[in-house]
Each structure stands twice: as C-alpha cells, then as structure tokens.
Amino acid sequence: MLISESLPSDLGRVEAFISAAMAKLSPELPDPSFGFQIKLALHEALVNAVRHGNQMNPQLAVRVDIALEPGKLAITVTDQGRGFDARQVPVPTCVEHLEKLSGRGIFLIRKIMDQAEFLDQGRTIKMVKYFRGQS
Amino acid sequence: MKIQAETQGAVKIVNLAGELNVDDSIQLREAFLKLLKEGATKVMVDFEKVSFVGSAGLATLIEMMQLLKKAGGKLVCCQINNDIRGLFEITKIHKLIPIYENRAMALREF
Numbered sequence: 001m002l003i004s005e006s007l008p009s010d011l012g013r014v015e016a017f018i019s020a021a022m023a024k025l026s027p028e029l030p031d032p033s034f035g036f037q038i039k040l041a042l043h044e045a046l047v048n049a050v051r052h053g054n055q056m057n058p059q060l061a062v063r064v065d066i067a068l069e070p071g072k073l074a075i076t077v078t079d080q081g082r083g084f085d086a087r088q089v090p091v092p093t094c095v096e097h098l099e100k101l102s103g104r105g106i107f108l109i110r111k112i113m114d115q116a117e118f119l120d121q122g123r124t125i126k127m128v129k130y131f132r133g134q135s
Numbered sequence: 136m137k138i139q140a141e142t143q144g145a146v147k148i149v150n151l152a153g154e155l156n157v158d159d160s161i162q163l164r165e166a167f168l169k170l171l172k173e174g175a176t177k178v179m180v181d182f183e184k185v186s187f188v189g190s191a192g193l194a195t196l197i198e199m200m201q202l203l204k205k206a207g208g209k210l211v212c213c214q215i216n217n218d219i220r221g222l223f224e225i226t227k228i229h230k231l232i233p234i235y236e237n238r239a240m241a242l243r244e245f
Contacts, residue, residue: 011157036187036218043189047157093227101198104190104226111225 001028003066007046009054014046014062021066028068030131037112038073038129042066044105045077045125053079053123075127083121137184138166146245147175148238152184155192163192167199176208177245181238183214193228200232213241 003021007013018039026035046062054060060080067074090097092104110116115128136159137152147170155163170178178199182188200210213235215223223229235241 015156015158033218039187040189040222043156043187047189047191098227098231099197099201101194102190104193108190108222108225 001025001066001068003064005064007050007062007064009050009056009058009060009062011047011050014050017064018042018046025066025068025073029073034073034129034131038075041109041113041127041129042075042077044109045075045127048105048125049077049079049081052084053081055081071132072128072130076124077127078120078124081123083123086118086122136162138163140166140170143242146177146179146242149178149180150184151180151182154187155185155195156187156189157191160189160191160195164195164198167195167202171202171206176203176206178203178208178210179238179241179245180210180212181214182212182216182219185219186216188219188222190226193222193226196232197228209245211235211241211244213238 001024003024005017007017021042022035022039025038026032029035046064049062050056054062063078065076086106089106090103092098092100092107097103109127113127114130117126118124119126136155139150141148141150149166153159196210203210211233214237215234220234223234233244235244
C-alpha cells in the first residue's frame with residue numbers, strides 16, 4: 001500500500017491527513033499495537049515539518065510518502081524549510097532538559113521507529129518500522 | 136478533544152476524552168490556566184478516554200505541573216492506557232508527573 005500526499009503547512013490539514021492515513025493503514029498492520037507508534041511517528045514528523053521546517057508558512061508544502069510492505073512500513077516526510085542539524089538536538093531525558101516544553105518529537109521518533117535518518121540537510125526524515133516475526 | 140472539569144473536595148479533576156494533538160493541547164492549556172486563575176492547586180487529569188497524546192500534549196502537562204508546583208500545588212494523572220504510559224516512560228515524564236492506575240489511588244496523592 002502506498003499513500004502519498006503534498007500537504008499545506010496547516011496543522012488542521014495535517015491532523016486530517018493522519019486520521020485518513022491511519023484509517024487505511026490500521027486494518028493492514030500485522031498487529032494493532034503498531035498503530036499507536038506509527039501514528040505518533042507520523043504525527044511528530046509532520047508537525048515538526050510544518051512548525052519548525054516550514055515555519056507555518058502557508059506558501060510552503062510538506063510531502064509525505066508512506067509505503068506499507070510485507071514486514072515493514074516506511075515513512076518519508078520532506079519540508080521546504082532551511083533544514084537543520086539533527087545531531088544538535090539535545091536529548092530531552094537529560095536532567096537539564098527534562099522539564100523543557102519542546103524538543104521531544106525527534107527523540108520519540110528515534111525511540112519508537114527502528115530506523116530514522118535525516119537527509120537533505122534535515123529537510124527530509126526517513127523512518128522505518130519493521131514488523132519482526134509478523135510478516 | 137472533550138475537556139470536562141469536576142471538583143472532589145479540594146481536588147480539581149480534569150476528564151479528557153479523545154486525542155491530545157497540537158490544537159487540543161492549546162485547548163487543554165487554556166482550561167488549565169482557567170483552573171489556576173480560579174485558585175486550583177491540586178489537579179488530577181483522568182486519561183481514561185484518551186487514545187492518543189503527541190509531544191505537544193506532553194509539553195502542556197509539563198507546563199501545568201510547573202505552574203501548579205509554583206503555586207504550591209500538584210498535578211497527577213490517572214487511568215492512562217499502556218501506549219500513552221509508554222510515552223510517559225520513554226520521555227521520563229512519569230518522573231515529573233505521578234501516574235496512578237485509578238482515580239482513588241490518584242486522589243490519595245493529595
């Protein structure tokens with residue numbers, strides 16, 4: 001199953017897309033328990049792309065591609081912003097950052113997905129979740 | 136998201152239903168600030184009917200925990216499902232905001 005969309009930098013449209021995408025994906029997942037993690041990763045990547053990547057600029061779009069294959073699901077999200085260095089994002093579970101009000105999205109993606117890499121100077125994130133032993 | 140507040144003794148109980156996304160977090164923040172303005176210091180959030188929380192929702196809870204702490208009060212959460220509990224644990228927010236299995240246990244925290 002392939003789901004591709006170009007979204008405006010509008011959080012309402014992003015949430016509507018996530019709901020529609022999850023409605024298509026959920027029945028196809030090998031275990032319902034993957035649904036929450038995939039939804040969370042998709043949510044965090046898209047919200048980051050709109051807020052931090054495109055800076056909520058309505059002239060800029062976010063591209064999202066989701067590919068569900070036997071044994072794995074891959075999500076790619078690309079924004080049109082300036083990019084960033086993901087290595088510079090602090091770990092939010094350190095004592096000094098624990099009470100900060102932002103900076104958890106990328107950390108969560110890295111924790112819940114099996115692969116997460118940034119390309120094109122941080123404008124693109126590619127994430128993969130493997131359904132080990134369930135394909 | 137539906138947000139409904141009730142009072143039990145000195146404790147304000149905030150019942151949530153639905154998903155805690157970005158816009159819902161703004162709505163929840165406003166509800167919390169209203170409670171603070173009304174003098175609430177002991178607040179319990181009931182997650183029984185919450186199916187999803189994003190990082191914006193976590194940030195709102197942390198901010199409210201900080202504001203309540205400043206006011207000499209406390210924020211606790213209860214009835215969180217396993218997926219969302221996992222989220223609290225991954226981010227270590229359960230170390231900042233106590234989580235209880237049910238409302239009775241959470242109320243004893245106060």
